Amino acid sequence: MFSWNMFVVSAVVVLMGVCQCASGRGRGHHRVDGRHVRNIDSNGISVLGGDFNHDSAFPRFAEPIPNVTVTVGRDALLACVVENLRGFKVAWVRVDTQTILSIHHNVITQNPRISLSYNDHRSWYLHIKNVQEVDRGWYMCQVNTDPMRSRQGYLQVVVPPSIIDKETSSDMVVLESTNVSLTCKATGYPEPYVMWRREDGEDIKYNGENVNVVDGEILFITKVSRLHMAVYLCIASNGVPPSISKRVQLKVQFPPMLSIPNQLEGAYVGQDVTLECRTEAFPTSINYWTTERGDMIISGSDKYEAVSMDNGYKKYMMLKIRRVNKSDFGSYRCVAKNSLGETDGVIKLEEIPAPTTTRTTTHLATPVAKKGGPRGGSKGGDNRANAVGAEDTRISEYDYEGEYTLPSNGPPPIREPPGAFSAASRSAGFGVGRFVVALLFLRSFFQNGTSRAAAAAAAGPR
Ligand SMILES: *[C@@H]1O[C@H](CO)[C@@H](O)[C@H](O)[C@H]1NC(C)=O
Ligand SMILES: *[C@@H]1O[C@H](CO)[C@@H](O)[C@H](O)[C@H]1NC(C)=O
Ligand SMILES: *[C@@H]1O[C@H](CO)[C@@H](O)[C@H](O)[C@H]1NC(C)=O
Numbered sequence: 384m385f386s387w388n389m390f391v392v393s394a395v396v397v398l399m400g401v402c403q404c405a406s407g408r409g410r411g412h413h414r415v416d417g418r419h420v421r422n423i424d425s426n427g428i429s430v431l432g433g434d435f436n437h438d439s440a441f442p443r444f445a446e447p448i449p450n451v452t453v454t455v456g457r458d459a460l461l462a463c464v465v466e467n468l469r470g471f472k473v474a475w476v477r478v479d480t481q482t483i484l485s486i487h488h489n490v491i492t493q494n495p496r497i498s499l500s501y502n503d504h505r506s507w508y509l510h511i512k513n514v515q516e517v518d519r520g521w522y523m524c525q526v527n528t529d530p531m532r533s534r535q536g537y538l539q540v541v542v543p544p545s546i547i548d549k550e551t552s553s554d555m556v557v558l559e560s561t562n563v564s565l566t567c568k569a570t571g572y573p574e575p576y577v578m579w580r581r582e583d584g585e586d587i588k589y590n591g592e593n594v595n596v597v598d599g600e601i602l603f604i605t606k607v608s609r610l611h612m613a614v615y616l617c618i619a620s621n622g623v624p625p626s627i628s629k630r631v632q633l634k635v636q637f638p639p640m641l642s643i644p645n646q647l648e649g650a651y652v653g654q655d656v657t658l659e660c661r662t663e664a665f666p667t668s669i670n671y672w673t674t675e676r677g678d679m680i681i682s683g684s685d686k687y688e689a690v691s692m693d694n695g696y697k698k699y700m701m702l703k704i705r706r707v708n709k710s711d712f713g714s715y716r717c718v719a720k721n722s723l724g725e726t727d728g729v730i731k732l733e734e735i736p737a738p739t740t741t742r743t744t745t746h747l748a749t750p751v752a753k754k755g756g757p758r759g760g761s762k763g764g765d766n767r768a769n770a771v772g773a774e775d776t777r778i779s780e781y782d783y784e785g786e787y788t789l790p791s792n793g794p795p796p797i798r799e800p801p802g803a804f805s806a807a808s809r810s811a812g813f814g815v816g817r818f819v820v821a822l823l824f825l826r827s828f829f830q831n832g833t834s835r836a837a838a839a840a841a842a843g844p845r
């Protein structure tokens with residue numbers, strides 16, 4: 384065997400020059416070039432059979448060793464197909480570590496995850512069970528010809544992303560206006576791509592822009608606001624399923640703030656009236672109403688019904704006073720308290736004459752007139768009335784980021800004689816233009832946030 388091999392080697396060397404000339408004339412597996420048969424194996428390497436009858440009997444690889452990609456924990460199979468192996472032997476070698484894994488029918492490595500199977504003396508399979516990242520690399524299939532002949536294939540081991548809990552932010556409670564940094568670290572192979580977004584799908588106000596997704600490990604929010612209060616998802620993906628995410632809840636604390644749509648309410652004796660107050664606070668505030676004397680108003684009596692609707696950190700308070708009598712006129716206070724502070728606001732309930740006719744325009748002077756300039760709407764009389772105030776309330780509820788839903792019995796009662804506004808005011812020239820002005824004003828008011836000063840500014844003229 385040895386001497387035969389040596390002969391082949393020298394034949395290769397001697398005949399190399401002769402064979403080069405053949406390469407220019409097209410390609411084929413078997414090509415007769417003078418007296419020499421030239422085999423071109425799958426890798427384009429010439430194999431010379433020389434003059435012997437067993438020209439094509441020299442071992443050759445039937446196909447390249449396919450590269451294999453396996454997710455960690457799965458099993459991998461590397462295949463080496465050799466034709467005409469005859470008495471030669473196939474070995475599997477780990478290239479990076481120069482470790483022999485198997486020779487012929489024997490597994491050499493001590494690694495219990497590695498095994499071997501073969502077929503017809505032709506196909507040689509290397510099995511790697513429960514593939515680990517250390518298995519990533521080149522694997523070589525060798526045939527012990529002289530010179531040795533080999534092919535290699537790459538085993539790619541991919542790892543789905545996972546989030547490193549220790550290096551990733553957990554739920555946070557911060558004060559409004561501070562800087563907040565949420566961090567997310569993930570591992571995996573290939574290196575995962577990490578991004579942040581809100582669980583509710585809303586945009587994130589980020590560096591003065593509204594963005595849906597923030598790329599990268601760090602979500603750095605300067606001067607955090609209550610609008611940032613949300614559950615955030617850190618999502619890591621690298622093309623290897625499954626992607627993974629972690630929820631991080633961000634709570635933003637701030638002292639109560641309060642706004643009053645109408646600081647002045649008018650009612651006549653015998654009427655039911657509803658006072659309204661909006662607050663924002665986190666932690667959630669405790670809200671209540673007091674009388675002028677500071678007595679807390681207990682809801683549920685015949686006289687008073689206090690309702691509060693919560694929407695996140697916002698509350699909408701209503702106090703319904705039934706059958707107003709003389710002693711009910713005066714000031715009411717809505718109060719909101721949380722651990723960071725307390726605020727209150729005053730609503731004045733004033734008496735207005737009981738309606739004598741629904742056609743009167745007496746009460747139609749409007750807060751809007753103050754902004755938009757009167758255009759025939761204000762005809763003197765009681766300038767403080769709330770006909771438009773009631774309408775304001777309905778607009779603002781509608782406009783208030785669309786978040787409040789009114790009780791199922793519809794919008795709050797209009798605190799005016801029925802028809803006083805809807806019929807008379809329109810006939811008094813409260814045109815579409817003014818209405819739009821009112822809407823715009825209310826929009827800007829609510830967008831500017833809520834403050835008592837703004838609330839005062841928004842109240843009707845005194
Ligand atoms: C295996 O991957 C290597 C690069 O990683 C490439 O050069 C080679 O052609 C690939 N082999 C096959 C059979 O795809
Ligand atoms: C918050 O971040 C901004 C921008 O990086 C920086 O200018 C400011 O000093 C930070 N404020 C605090 C309190 O760290
Ligand atoms: C007016 O209502 C108050 C309760 O707010 C009640 O105590 C008082 O008796 C009532 N007065 C009259 C005259 O009905």
Ligand SMILES: *[C@@H]1O[C@H](CO)[C@@H](O)[C@H](O)[C@H]1NC(C)=O
Pocket residue numbers: 824827828831837
């Ligand atoms: C709201 O803010 C804008 C600019 O910040 C200002 O022009 C507008 O007058 C404000 N509106 C109210 C009602 O405060």
